[in-house]
Amino acid sequence: MPNGAWAVPLQYLTGAGEKAAPVVALTWGVLVISVIVMMVIAGLLAGAIWHRPGQNWTVGDRGPVLSHEGGLNWLWIGVGISTLALLFSVVWTVKVLAQIERPPAQPAVTIEVTAKQWWWQVRYLSDDVSRRFTTANEIHIPAGVPVRLKLIGGDVIHSFWVPQLAGKMDAIPGQTNETWLQAAAPGTYYGQCTEYCGVQHSKMALLVVAQSPADFRKWWAHQLAPPPAPQGLALAGQGDFISHCGACHAVRGTQAAGALGPDLSHLMERSTIASGVLPSDGPTLAHWIADPQSLKPGSLMPVPALSEYELANVHAYLKTLG
Ligand SMILES: [Cu+2]
Secondary structure, eight states: OOOGGGGSTTOOSSOOSTTHHHHHHHHHHHHHHHHHHHHHHHHHHHHHHHOOOSOOOOTTOOOOOOGGGTHHHHHHHHHHHHHHHHHHHHHHHHHHHHHHHSOSSOOSEEEEEEEETTEEEEEEOOSSGGGOEEEESEEEEETTSOEEEEEEESSSOEEEEETTTEEEEEEOTTOOEEEEEOOSSSEEEEEEEOSOOSTTGGGOEEEEEEEOHHHHHHHHHHHHSOOOOOOTHHHHHHHHHHHHTTTTOBOTTSSOBOOSSOOOTTGGGSSEETTTTEEOOHHHHHHHHHOHHHHSTTOSSOOOOOOHHHHHHHHHHHTTOO
8 A cells, every 4th residue: 555645645736757747837836826816806806895985885786887987997907817817827738738748758668558447457568579468456667767658448438547647548448548657756656547437436546656677677577477386275276266266367377367357467566456445465355355345346356156265275375476
């Protein structure tokens, strides 16, 4: 689970990278302009309420706006000032949009993210086919360099948002939307699906884990390797896993090769399960595999038809997936 400043979910008033910086500056700029406009309007309104020149008005009377007394001029001045404030905001916004459209340098890595109900499939692409692999929900990136993302909607429209790093981008079925992000420093950044996509939309979170380029290369090499061979109860659990879970889940180096659910090859290296919303500790994992519907009702993982004994073996097997 993320900690420290990043624990504030969807914290967008600070940024942590080259792409976020101009957006965060714009956010604050427009916020300040809006507050000033509000204060000026409130001040003028209060002035108009207290300042009653001469007449004995009663409640409900309308004061005439007389051009020869200069009343109309105030309207033109007001419209002029508002137009300038709006124009300034528009120009700034367009400038920021142009600035963040392209990464400042050639992206170091290209990652294909497919949004599904209600989790994220993450494929690391490479020209070298043997270096490609699939994982889920926790996206590792090298810090300090731009990373290209290809976003796809696996079933319905979702939207990818990691506010500390980049603005939103929709993931649409039948279309690949390209975006990029960059983390200034190693750290964990919280993200969330931001397009209502069904019953568990709010529990469709994700983590971006930025690492030093050396650590990232190590992580990638480790992901390519199959997990260690299980022994004892875990070996029995592997058999149950392949027959009961392998149609939906893949573990590299085994017959389990399903793609309807997250790839579990190195599950224990992830700090969360169920798309960033539950910790991956032993008790929660045991609870999840026995009864996912009680933790994420409506999720597309059914309650398995396994005895308590078989579930314990499967749990022991999952714990070896490091
Ligand atoms: Cu979604």
